[in-house]
Amino acid sequence: MASFDSLLDKDGVRLTVDDAIATVTLTNPAKRNAQSPALWRALAEAGRLLPGTVRVVVLRAEGKSFSAGLDRRAFTPEGFDGEPSFIDLARGSDAELDAAIAEYQEGFTWWRRSDIVSVAAVQGHAIGAGFQLALACDLRVVADDVQFAMRETGLGLVPDLTGTHPLVGLVGYARALEICATGRFVHAEEAQRAGLANIAVPADQLDATVTELAAALLAAPRDALIETKALLQGAAGRTYEEQRAAERGAQARRLRDLAGLSD
Numbered sequence: 001m002a003s004f005d006s007l008l009d010k011d012g013v014r015l016t017v018d019d020a021i022a023t024v025t026l027t028n029p030a031k032r033n034a035q036s037p038a039l040w041r042a043l044a045e046a047g048r049l050l051p052g053t054v055r056v057v058v059l060r061a062e063g064k065s066f067s068a069g070l071d072r073r074a075f076t077p078e079g080f081d082g083e084p085s086f087i088d089l090a091r092g093s094d095a096e097l098d099a100a101i102a103e104y105q106e107g108f109t110w111w112r113r114s115d116i117v118s119v120a121a122v123q124g125h126a127i128g129a130g131f132q133l134a135l136a137c138d139l140r141v142v143a144d145d146v147q148f149a150m151r152e153t154g155l156g157l158v159p160d161l162t163g164t165h166p167l168v169g170l171v172g173y174a175r176a177l178e179i180c181a182t183g184r185f186v187h188a189e190e191a192q193r194a195g196l197a198n199i200a201v202p203a204d205q206l207d208a209t210v211t212e213l214a215a216a217l218l219a220a221p222r223d224a225l226i227e228t229k230a231l232l233q234g235a236a237g238r239t240y241e242e243q244r245a246a247e248r249g250a251q252a253r254r255l256r257d258l259a260g261l262s263d
Contacts, residue, residue, distance in 0.1 A: 005017050005018070007046075007049045007051075008042065008045060008046050008049055009027070010042055011036070011038040011039050011041070011042040012026060012027050012028040012033065012035075012036075012038075012039045012042065013025070013026065013027065013039055013042035013043055013045075013046060014027050015046040015049060015050075017050075017051060017053075017054060019053055020053055020054060020055040020056060020218055021054070021055070021056050021057075021058065021214055021218070022050055022051075022054045022056070022057045022058070023057075023058045023059075023060065024043070024046050024057060024058070024059045024060075025059075025060050025061065025062060026039075026059075026060070026061035026062065026066070026067055027062050028062075029061070029062040029063025029064070029065070030063075031068075031071070032063065032064070032065040032067065032068035032124075032125060033061045033062070033063065033065060033066065033067040033068065033130070034067065034068050034069065034070065034071040034072075035067060035069065035070050035071060035129040035130070035133075036070075036071045036073075036074065036080055036083070037074075037080065037083050037103075037104060038080065038083070039107070040103075040104045040106070040107035040108075040161075041103070041106075041107065042107070043107030043108070043133075044106040044107040044110070047106075047107075047110030047111075047113075048110075050116070054116060055115075055116060055117065055217070055218055055222055055225075056116065056117050056118075056119065056214045056217050056218060057111065057116050057117075057118045057119070057137075058118075058119050058120075058121060058210055058214060059111070059118060059119065059120045059121065059133070059134075059137055060120075060121040060207075060210070061121075061122075061123070063124075064123065064124045065123070065124035065125040065126075065130075066120075066122045066123055066124055066125065066126040066130050066133075066134065066146070067125070067126055067127070067129065067130025067133060068125050068127050068130060069125075069127040069128030069129045069130050069131075069151065070128055070129045074086045075087070084100075101160055104160075104161065105160070105161055105162050107133075107161075108132060108133060108136040108161050108162040108163075109136070109162060111136040111137045111138065112136070112137075112138060112233070114226050114229055114230050114233070115226055117138050117139065117217050117225065117229065118136075118137040118138045118139070119137060119138065119139045119140070119141060119210055119213060119214060119217075120133070120134040120136075120137040120139070120140045120141070121141050121206050121207065121210045122134050122140055122141070122142045122143065122146050122148075122197075123142070123143035123145060123146060123203055123206055124143070124145055124146065124147065125147050125149075126146060126147065126148050126149075127147070127148075127149045127150075127151055128149070128150060128151045128152055128159070129161055131148050131149060131150050131163060132150075132159055132161040132162060132163030133161070134148070135162075135163045135166040135167055135170075135196075136161075136162060136163070136166070138229075139198050139213070140191075140196065140197045140198055141197070141198060141199045141200075141201065141206065141209050141210050141213060142188050142191055142192070142196075142197040142199070142200050142201075142206075143188065143200075143201065143202070143203035143206045144188045144200060144201065144202050144203060145188070145203055146187065146188045146191060146197070146200070147185045147186070147187060148179075148185065148186040148187075148191060148196060149179075149183055149184065149185050149186065150163070150167075150179055150180045150183060151183045152180070153180050153181055153183060154183040159180060164176070164180075167179070167180075169236065170194070170195045170196055171194045171195055171196060175194065188200040198213075199213070223254070223257060224254060227250045227253065227254060228250075230250070231243075231246055231247060231250055234246060
């Protein structure tokens with residue numbers, strides 16, 4: 001996909017914007033886009049830098065792998081240059097540890113904002129933090145070589161980068177537990193069948209397919225898409241009758257807007 005105005009390029013993350021479409025690219029293919037706290041902060045910054053014109057955000061990665069997960073240096077006593085190691089963090093208070101993890105999560109939370117639709121283009125390995133980053137997006141288009149895996153449990157940890165909620169929502173509790181507990185790979189066919197992927201295509205068609213999907217999303221009027229997304233996001237937490245009422249309220253707002261009667 002073409003690059004246009006570059007608003008950010010640091011710590012393995014690049015943000016480019018072309019009017020209504022923003023592209024966030026992981027840019028460290030030599031390390032299979034392994035993740036670090038600096039990368040997570042850059043992802044959070046990318047979300048804050050999005051112009052108001054953006055309606056669709058595409059997340060992609062350079063190289064053969066989307067992201068092989070957490071850079072293992074995090075588990076060494078040395079950690080990353082200028083960063084506390086995870087061992088150091090574990091020695092802190094509960095409040096300090098909670099605050100550190102909450103900061104890491106900020107790079108994963110903005111992708112489901114109501115004013116944008118986010119699409120992850122995923123190829124090769126998407127493991128652990130990489131899997132959770134793909135899950136942070138609204139939609140996922142995967143190449144036929146994709147390999148999702150949640151390996152945290154096997155390392156004595158838990159998935160903590162906001163991935164558990166969308167995973168359960170997409171595949172259900174039992175399959176989510178099995179995927180996390182075993183750490184096994186989920187390949188393209190199963191990912192699409194289970195709802196983890198909206199579309200699975202040959203690897204050489206991944207970018208073109210995402211471009212077509214972005215164009216289709218932009219074809220819908222922005223306000224109607226925002227209202228629809230909000231309706232669907234809240235549906236799981238509402239009763240049937242509450243959802244009916246939410247639909248009526250949203251439609252009333254749309255009709256008034258179309259009639260020029262909105263405040």
